Structures are given as C-alpha cells and as structure tokens.
Amino acid sequence: MVYIREAHALDGDSPMGGDGMPIFEDPVSLEERSGIARVCMTKLALEPIPALVDGIDDAVNLAYAAHPDRLYLVGLDGRIAYHGFEGPMGFDVEELAAAIRVELGE
16 A cells, blocks of 8 residues: 555645544645554554555655555556556456456466
8 A cells, every 4th residue: 555645634625534534734744644644544444554655746646646546456577467446436346356366366
C-alpha cells in the first residue's frame, strides 16, 4: 500500500471524517504525512499490510493517477500486472483476485 495525499482533508475540497474515522488537514511535510499515515493504518486496521508513504511532491500519486483510491498489482517481475478503476466505487475485488491468481500461476 502507498499512502498518498489525504483524500478528505479538513482544508480540502471534500472534507470527511467522524464516527471514529481520522480526519486531518492536508500535511505540508513528509513527517506530517507519515504521522497521518500511521494513524490511518491503525484506525482502519490496515497494519498487517506493508505501507509506504508518497513524498510531499505527490510523485507516486501523479504517476499512477491514484487519487482518491486505486488498486494496482505489481508483478513479481516489477511490471503492473493489474490496474483497477478509480475507487472505491470502481473497485472490482474479484477482478483483482483473478489477477493475483494469474500472477501466482494458479
């Protein structure tokens, strides 16, 4: 998982949060973004998933059109083995599961 720009920042276009979900202002430093990523991973119970944090320049977000959410599968050879549609409405979990099975040779 790569944590990118906060999709629902308080100072953004579509602030959201509450009901136990974290909400923050858009961070201005990598240290702030990393701290927010840690809180989100904990609150959303995602700690078992290895996570990286996109730089404050949003290079990963821009390169992969990742905002607000996107599912990718990186193959064992480093190529993009699956590229999903914009989420969360465009997520197709069965399609991703099938791509994982193909990648694993099942």
